[in-house]
Amino acid sequence: SQTIHQWPATLVQPVGSPLSLECTVEGTSNPNLYWYRQAAGRGLQLLFYSVGIGQISSEVPQNLSASRPQDRQFILSSKKLLLSDSGFYLCAWSRGGNYGYTFGSGTRLTVV
Amino acid sequence: GESVGLHLPTLSVQEGDNSIINCAYSNSASDYFIWYKQESGKGPQFIIDIRSNMDKRQGQRVTVLLNKTVKHLSLQIAATQPGDSAVYFCAERPDSNYQLIWGAGTKLIIKP
Numbered sequence: 495s496q497t498i499h500q501w502p503a504t505l506v507q508p509v510g511s512p513l514s515l516e517c518t519v520e521g522t523s524n525p526n527l528y529w530y531r532q533a534a535g536r537g538l539q540l541l542f543y544s545v546g547i548g549q550i551s552s553e554v555p556q557n558l559s560a561s562r563p564q565d566r567q568f569i570l571s572s573k574k575l576l577l578s579d580s581g582f583y584l585c586a587w588s589r590g591g592n593y594g595y596t597f598g599s600g601t602r603l604t605v606v
Numbered sequence: 607g608e609s610v611g612l613h614l615p616t617l618s619v620q621e622g623d624n625s626i627i628n629c630a631y632s633n634s635a636s637d638y639f640i641w642y643k644q645e646s647g648k649g650p651q652f653i654i655d656i657r658s659n660m661d662k663r664q665g666q667r668v669t670v671l672l673n674k675t676v677k678h679l680s681l682q683i684a685a686t687q688p689g690d691s692a693v694y695f696c697a698e699r700p701d702s703n704y705q706l707i708w709g710a711g712t713k714l715i716i717k718p
Contacts (some may be wrong), residue, residue, distance in 0.1 A: 496631075500649075508646070513627050522609075535614055535709050536614070536711075537614070537695070537708060537709070537710045538650070538695065538708045538710075540705060543705060548682045584650075586649075592637070592638040592657060592699065594652050594697075594706075595643075595650075595652075595654055595706060596642045596652070597649030597650050597651070598649055599648060599649050600648065602647070
């Protein structure tokens with residue numbers, strides 16, 4: 495069966511510090527991968543998606559970047575965090591086509 | 607599109623009553639629809655899906671109804687329980703698109 499792992503669960507970082515959030519998927523190959531951000535009490539905002547190794551599409555201009563160094567690994571990064579980067583970050587994978595997404599457990603990022 | 611900046615609408619339901627959560631979708635070309643449940647501090651979880659060649663699909667205590675004429679999707683939860691308290695998101699997938707388009711979400715509160 496397929497599983498998705500996302501870590502860390504919570505993170506408190508100072509303004510201006512770097513960020514690296516990692517997401518890995520097991521039990522499938524060539525998944526579509528996604529990074530979402532969710533502000534408290536708000537909906538889901540798509541940040542990045544990837545349909546293959548090294549292929550990254552950005553949905554919104556921002557202080558963050560994403561990379562996919564391996565087929566089942568998706569990394570969200572920042573060189574210098576801003577206060578506005580605080581939020582709940584979710585990684586997800588899908589097969590594409592008429593299939594839903596499976597989400598990770600999320601990372602609560604607080605920038606102080 | 608995604609209503610990520612709006613506060614979530616809230617639905618309060620008495621425990622034991624049926625809940626109906628509504629969603630208006632945006633793209634008449636969408637042929638696949640999904641409902642997700644997100645409990646506090648967790649990632650969204652798949653509840654039920656429906657393809658556009660159907661107008662109703664039932665799961666365990668849940669029913670999804672699709673009205674393509676008015677682009678409306680609803681989720682019915684029978685005999686609502688305290689564990690149903692969560693935010694519920696609808697999502698649509700336009701044909702030949704990799705990403706889901708997410709609704710704003712509805713917060714379901716169960717009154718004892």
